[in-house]
Amino acid sequence: xxxxxxxxxxxxxxxxxxxxxxxxxxxxxxxxxxxxxxxxxxxxxxxxxxxxxxxxxxxxxxxxxxxxxxxxxxxxxxxxxxxxxxxxxxxxxxxxxxxxxxxxxxxxxxxxxxxxxxxxxxxxxxxxxxxxxxxxxxxxxxxxxxxxxxxxxxxxxxxxxxxxxxxxxxxxxxxxxxxxxxxxxxxxxxxxxxxxxxxxxxxxxxxxxxxxxxxxxxxxxxxxxxxxxxxxxxxxxxxxxxxxxxxxxxxxxxxxxxxxxxxxxxxxxxxxxxxxxxxxxxxxxxx
Amino acid sequence: xxxxxxxxxxxxxxxxxxxxxxxxxxxxxxxxxxxxxxxxxxxxxxxxxxxxxxxxxxxxxxxxxxxxxxxxxxxxxxxxxxxxxxxxxxxxxxxxxxxxxxxxxxxxxxxxxxxxxxxxxxxxxxxxxxxxxxxxxxxxxxxxxxxxxxxxxxxxxxxxxxxxxxxxxxxxxxxxxxxxxxxxxxxxxxxxxxxxxxxxxxxxxxxxxxxxxxxxxxxxxxxxxxxxxxxxxxxxxxxxxxxxxxxxxxxxxxxxxxxxxxxxxxxxxxxxxxxxxxx
Numbered sequence: 001x002x003x004x005x006x007x008x009x010x011x012x013x014x015x016x017x018x019x020x021x022x023x024x025x026x027x028x029x030x031x032x033x034x035x036x037x038x039x040x041x042x043x044x045x046x047x048x049x050x051x052x053x054x055x056x057x058x059x060x061x062x063x064x065x066x067x068x069x070x071x072x073x074x075x076x077x078x079x080x081x082x083x084x085x086x087x088x089x090x091x092x093x094x095x096x097x098x099x100x101x102x103x104x105x106x107x108x109x110x111x112x113x114x115x116x117x118x119x120x121x122x123x124x125x126x127x128x129x130x131x132x133x134x135x136x137x138x139x140x141x142x143x144x145x146x147x148x149x150x151x152x153x154x155x156x157x158x159x160x161x162x163x164x165x166x167x168x169x170x171x172x173x174x175x176x177x178x179x180x181x182x183x184x185x186x187x188x189x190x191x192x193x194x195x196x197x198x199x200x201x202x203x204x205x206x207x208x209x210x211x212x213x214x215x216x217x218x219x220x221x222x223x224x225x226x227x228x229x230x231x232x233x234x235x236x237x238x239x240x241x242x243x244x245x246x247x248x249x250x251x252x253x254x255x256x257x258x259x260x261x262x263x264x265x266x267x268x269x270x271x272x273x274x275x276x277x278x279x280x281x282x283x284x285x286x287x
Numbered sequence: 288x289x290x291x292x293x294x295x296x297x298x299x300x301x302x303x304x305x306x307x308x309x310x311x312x313x314x315x316x317x318x319x320x321x322x323x324x325x326x327x328x329x330x331x332x333x334x335x336x337x338x339x340x341x342x343x344x345x346x347x348x349x350x351x352x353x354x355x356x357x358x359x360x361x362x363x364x365x366x367x368x369x370x371x372x373x374x375x376x377x378x379x380x381x382x383x384x385x386x387x388x389x390x391x392x393x394x395x396x397x398x399x400x401x402x403x404x405x406x407x408x409x410x411x412x413x414x415x416x417x418x419x420x421x422x423x424x425x426x427x428x429x430x431x432x433x434x435x436x437x438x439x440x441x442x443x444x445x446x447x448x449x450x451x452x453x454x455x456x457x458x459x460x461x462x463x464x465x466x467x468x469x470x471x472x473x474x475x476x477x478x479x480x481x482x483x484x485x486x487x488x489x490x491x492x493x494x495x496x497x498x499x500x501x502x503x504x505x506x507x508x509x510x511x512x513x514x515x516x517x518x519x520x521x522x523x524x525x526x527x528x529x530x531x532x533x534x535x536x537x538x539x540x541x542x543x544x545x546x547x548x549x550x551x552x553x554x555x556x557x558x559x560x561x562x563x564x565x566x
Contacts (some may be wrong), residue, residue, distance in 0.1 A: 032371065041404070089313075119325070126321070261400050
């Protein structure tokens, strides 16, 4: 790298020096990312497949493992659409209206990000648990929320709440209202305007928000851990399975679940990068 | 289709549309009601009891470990975060786009997976743990494990807050050029010209990373032992109280955690205001 074979014209020293500093800084940055992020991530794949693909595939014969995958998918299948509809509505309100309390609404929208996931789980328990506000009512009706699927969905939806709104608001603002007003003038009602004009205009931003919501929903651990009771084969998600198997010294099974989640994370990041090239909204801090 | 009759509701109904109903209803049920339940639960305790639970020696030591390790993690991630953002914005190098996308890995990787792999790597026989063991440094199941986990999960914040500001500066290179032409060398230009406008973004990223670290549970519960006075952090303590069905204990410590977050949030808002005045 040191000898770039170019003939030296005019200023002999200055260019290689800058180049040296540049490569030094790049190397330093990559070394830091390597130690902090890359090595731990690569390790997940190495450990999962250290004895070939066989042991990994063997996990699928484990009933609890398969059930954990099912729970993770089922929870996201409900939490993601809930948060998407909410996020769209909230984004519409914030981006299309000026009203008193708009700044307050924006702050409240971000609130779940500043609450520890475990505390979010605790809140669900205090509300729907046996001694909670709705405890007697739910027991009377024989409905179980805490330590069951509904509570896990509520906890997951809580922590993943802000993503869609946060991503759609700037896209809606950039889109402007000209086309919507044109549609309206031409006789379209609110629904028609939304489906045919607004939604196509925000589709990439919306998809971006949905990808983030899904990644967080499938990857959530703390909040779900608090409300699930973590019963293997019943209320155990993949992230909970990772911890439980590790504690039981079933490291291979633990990495089997971990590698699926890591793969999911990488796919989410790839989709995210792809969608970023489709939207021109400046990126903000996510997750 | 064009013939659809649309009647416009008048008065209040005109403002109270479906998006409003969904937003307020969802926020009310999903966010405000749970928050109220927490506050109400804390309110059922007498002030003396709240104080006793909140200042219990185990809890105080847990706050100290939490805040100390989170500060340390955020402090380490700040200069390196600026470095990574700088490299990503200023230097086109092969693979830059991939490196850029992978910065968000700590956000995307579930925390229990992070805890698992960090615990393996930093165990006495792990890739990095075996290098540290001869030096007498034990990471897994100690407070260093907490630190390592928090560095991982709070890594992206400074990078992602500084990156857009640096990007914007790219469009006005004449400021740095002016400094250089007036005789400043590269380090002087960086410290006196480039860095000051970045400060609000750096501080915001620092605060966001710190705030995230304070609430972190999943990775820490796996890599640390959760033993009081050793490596027990506040979110893990909340979880332990929950497991013991001690809802009062969990609630009070949970409220303390939320208060810490709110103070940080307020700090971030002050930084933003200061940043606007500065810019």
